Amino acid sequence: MSRFSVAPEVFERFPEYLVIAILVDDFVNADELGRARELLAESIRLVVERLGTGDPKEFPAIAVWRQTFRRLGWSASTYQSSVEALLRRTLKGNPPPSINPAVDLVNAASLRFLVPIGAHDVDTAPAGLVVRASRPGDRFLPLGDAETEAPEPGEIVYAHGDEVRTRRWVWRQSRLGLVTPATRRLFVPIDAFVGVTEPAAREAADWLAEQFRTVLAARVTCRTVDRQHPTVEFGR
Numbered sequence: 001m002s003r004f005s006v007a008p009e010v011f012e013r014f015p016e017y018l019v020i021a022i023l024v025d026d027f028v029n030a031d032e033l034g035r036a037r038e039l040l041a042e043s044i045r046l047v048v049e050r051l052g053t054g055d056p057k058e059f060p061a062i063a064v065w066r067q068t069f070r071r072l073g074w075s076a077s078t079y080q081s082s083v084e085a086l087l088r089r090t091l092k093g094n095p096p097p098s099i100n101p102a103v104d105l106v107n108a109a110s111l112r113f114l115v116p117i118g119a120h121d122v123d124t125a126p127a128g129l130v131v132r133a134s135r136p137g138d139r140f141l142p143l144g145d146a147e148t149e150a151p152e153p154g155e156i157v158y159a160h161g162d163e164v165r166t167r168r169w170v171w172r173q174s175r176l177g178l179v180t181p182a183t184r185r186l187f188v189p190i191d192a193f194v195g196v197t198e199p200a201a202r203e204a205a206d207w208l209a210e211q212f213r214t215v216l217a218a219r220v221t222c223r224t225v226d227r228q229h230p231t232v233e234f235g236r
Contacts (some may be wrong), residue, residue: 001017001235002128002233002234003127003128003129003190003231003232003233004019004021004128004129004130004187004231004232004234005128005129005130005131005230005231005232006019006130006131006132006225006227006230006231007130007131007132007133007204007230008230009132009133010131010132010133010156011216011227011230012170013066013071013147014193015227016113016194016195017188017191017192017193017194017195017226017227018192018193018194018198018201018224018226018227019131019189019191019192019224019226020189020190020192020204020205020220020222020223020224020225021186021187021188021189021190021223021224021225021232022187022188022189022205022209022212022218022220022221022222022223023122023186023187023188023220023221023223023234024102024186024187024191024212024218024219024220025063025122025184025185025186025189025218025219025220025221026183026184026185026218027102027186027212027216027217027218028070028184028216028217029100029101029102029179029181029183029184029216030101030178030181031215031216034099034218035101035214036098036102036104036105036108036211036215037098037101037104037216039105039108039211039215040057040104040105040107040108041110042108042168043107043108043109043111043213044090044096044111045128046111046112047087047090047091047112047114048090048091048102051087051228052091053114053115056084056087056088056091057076057084057218059114059197060196060197061083061114061115061197061200062081062083062087064086064171064193064197065081065083065084065116065170066081066084066129067124068169068193069081069168069169070110072155072156072168073080074168077201079168079171081116081151081170081171081172082110082116082117082118082170082172082173083115083116083117083170085146086107086110086111086132086214087114089112096111098113100180100181100183101215101216102179102180102186102212102216103119103179103193103197103235104181105208105211105212105216106118106119106179106188106208106217109207109208109211110204110209112204112207113200113201113203113204113207114197114200114220115190115191115192115200115201115204116170116190116191117189117190117191117204117208118158118166118170118173118185118187118188118189118191118216119173119179119186119188120158120165120178120179120184120187120188120189121152121179121183121187122185122186123183123184123185124149124176124177125160125165125177127160127161128132129158129159129160129161129165129187129189129216130158130159130160131156131157131158131159131169131209132156132157132159133154133155133156133157134151134152134153134154134155134156134157134159134164135153135162136153137162138150138151138157138159138163139162139163139164140157140160140163140164140167141163141175141176142174142176143173143174143175143178143228144174144176145171149167151164151167155167155168156168156169157169157188158225159176160176160183163176165177165195169191170191181190184189186218188208190205190208194209194226194232205222209222221234
């Protein structure tokens with residue numbers, strides 16, 4: 001994948017939206033010292049210490065996504081942003097397990113900075129990814145062995161062609177493009193809103209870039225996609 005973009009219809013409704021797009025390249029998804037697992041455990045401990053007695057929906061970083069989902073007609077209780085779901089499970093004593101180093105680092109950053117962060121195997125999306133409104137013919141393969149779903153008309157999705165990789169913007173990711181120990185190129189989008197979660201997203205990007213370089217010895221490229229710059233191209 002060398003291209004990532006956000007379609008005009010998304011910015012028309014949400015001009016304050018932006019994505020910090022990270023390409024992680026030339027790495028082996030293994031961590032013999034277990035540093036990624038340690039960083040995930042550290043993030044879990046920090047978020048429980050900091051937020052354990054609070055109500056997630058009252059946190060500004062969570063509330064902005066609940067408000068956004070409501071604007072789109074989605075129940076904020078039924079459809080929780082990935083970061084809210086991750087935070088709620090963690091505060092209830094069911095934190096994310098260690099999966100593999102790259103995924104552990106992404107989950108650690110999402111909890112630490114309270115921003116939704118995706119993880120996509122680049123080699124499964126040679127045509128690139130786009131955030132756009134869903135259209136007829138789109139299909140979504142949920143995790144596990146659940147049957148193919150068709151997104152609602154006009155639903156904001158991450159897509160590769162007609163393959164929907166993330167439904168309802170930052171709600172649920174497809175089993176297509178999952179990051180595995182065999183992944184060698186990784187695309188990591190951090191979704192944010194100017195004036196609310198942009199500072200946290202930039203901190204998360206800096207932190208993740210450092211960890212990808214030090215823990216996985218990866219080559220890392222970061223770009224910002226916003227209304228003025230809706231498309232980025234990554235070189236190989």
